[in-house]
Amino acid sequence: METHRATHLTDEELFALALPPAGEPEALPPHVLACARCGRALQEWKAAVRDVGEEDVAAVNARTAAEWRAVEDRTLESLRRVIPRRSRRPIVWASGLAAAVLLAILVAPGPPAAKKAPPAVSAAAHASDLSPQDAADDALLRDVARLSRGDDAGAWGGLVPDPTAVEEGRL
């Protein structure tokens, strides 16, 4: 009995069998295969290793399938929030560029006003097609435009009374 006991594997040996060095196949000594006590002890060691590993993550393992599904859905939802944002980036870029171009057009100084004045011939020809009332309005607007360009210096006084003249009794 004592002799048989001496051949039992130590816990150190059982540990080495339960957690074999990585990559090495588990070669059980013949004694373990023959001895019920050592075979059981080895299973206890293996179970202990498994249990300790699982106990460490017990909080994670406690989740139900439905809870995992919800966690996965949250991850997917966070991914969906990122995906459209990425696809919208070129549009944001293009709209920013368009806004900059538009701003540049608005801010840039235009060509001299004189260049914009329509040719007199064409204006006269255009006026001939108008009704009398429209022609009168057209003539008035042309006067205003001409005066505003400064073509007739001091002529504003002819259209609008000089406000200082009222005070001085010049009217």
Place this chain on the structure above:
Amino acid sequence: MIPHRTDPGVDEGKLLAEVRAGRTESFEHFVRKYQCKITRVAYRMLRDLGEADCAAQESFLRAYQNLADFREGASFETWLTRICINWCKDRMKRRRLVVYFHQAPASGTDEAESGPRDVAPHPDPSPERRAASHQIRDRLRQAMASLSQRQRAIFELKHFEELSIPEIAAITGVDTGTVKSHLFRAAAKMRERLRDFREGD
């Protein structure tokens, strides 16, 4: 049709190519398949379920956003785990923690006694077997507490998460020889601590 984690023969390389081509919904397969596993790895490091969830979610986001960096033919799971571990390391640095993994409670402490013991019930719940199992587990925890942070991290990835040595090497960014060396030293240190265990048995 979105493949589910129960789909056995799904070609992940093909799915990743689809995601790269713009079929973003194909990424759902990876979330369904790896969310739990990644959360477990993160939890081992952070010891906080909320933070582990956050780590897993961020890992998927980073993986998705950096899919162009993923080497074709490599293991997506390994790559994702590496992203997760790096995220956790950054997180732990921010928390000013210096350990990769939590410190196991010392032998016979209250924490060890009050832990969730019945996660994997022993098939034979006789009092003697249960007591023996508790004794072994306590001793195992003591032995694990003697490991360095890196040794413990690699030990847990190998024996608890059942990753292969090349996988651990890819995840931790060291070569396979270094991983083996850490495992060997960890085992030697633990055997040393277990030498006198149940000597009077």
